Amino acid sequence: MKAAVVVFPGVNCEHDVVHALRSLGGEAELVWHRDTDLSDFDGVVLPGGFAHGDALRTGAIARFSPAMNEVARIAAAGAPVLGICNGWQILCESGLVPGAHIANRDLSFICRFEEVEVVDTNSVLTRGAEPGQRLRIPLNSYEGNWVDPSGTGRVVLRYVDDPNGSQGRAAAVANETGNVVGVMPHPERATDELLGSRDGQVLLESFLHSLVPA
């Protein structure tokens, strides 16, 4: 059971994600955004960074990469798809999770630990966590302010405080079936005591346990 970690030009968290998944006993490999066949993989992570330099809008250009056809296929098959930070923005632009992101309410680039609360465990990111559980995870974004005029996005993690104005204090949002999730803070940066927190482990373990052979 193996996860693909898609590398778009300008992404910068791909190695952290692979390292974190492997350190938790998972199998993960980098794939290039122009790859057209991800049939060897049982799930996908879109890592954080600045795909295509955030030109036009965050995620607007990355969503047309050839690999995104495969991501859409994997999502439609019910397999786990996780977008972290910029990866969530790409999932929104693709329409795989509802909504979009705008600049943080106070126009600040936020780079610090934030506390999030588990509000819904019916998702590949949260199924191993307890409802109400609080986790300390680093947030690192300028456009983390999620808006969803459709009201259909399902918040699975929410900020305890309100750092960026995100609708419903959403820190992570799932699609209806819970197999596609976007998360703004970085669980992969909270998987070792050396990093100041291991609270991201339960989230990435949930993702790994959701991988089933394709």
Add this chain to the structure above:
Amino acid sequence: MKVTVTIDRRPEIADPEGTTVKRALHDLGFTEAAAVRMDRVIHLEVEGDDPALVRDRVEEMCRQLLANPVLEDFTVEVDAGPT
């Protein structure tokens, strides 16, 4: 021909940048600036002879890429030049 695309964030969607600029204007004494929206203008040079066809193509560009339908509306102005 020259085409101007204006991308407007829908009024019901927050515009943190516009809010900040409005506050700065008020600090400078321009308190009559009652609302500020930071919209985006894209200038294109598009090959083609038929303004209607060019408009159709640019509207399609907006739907596919230039505008985000969750947040934004767009308007397209085609300048067919002197006739």
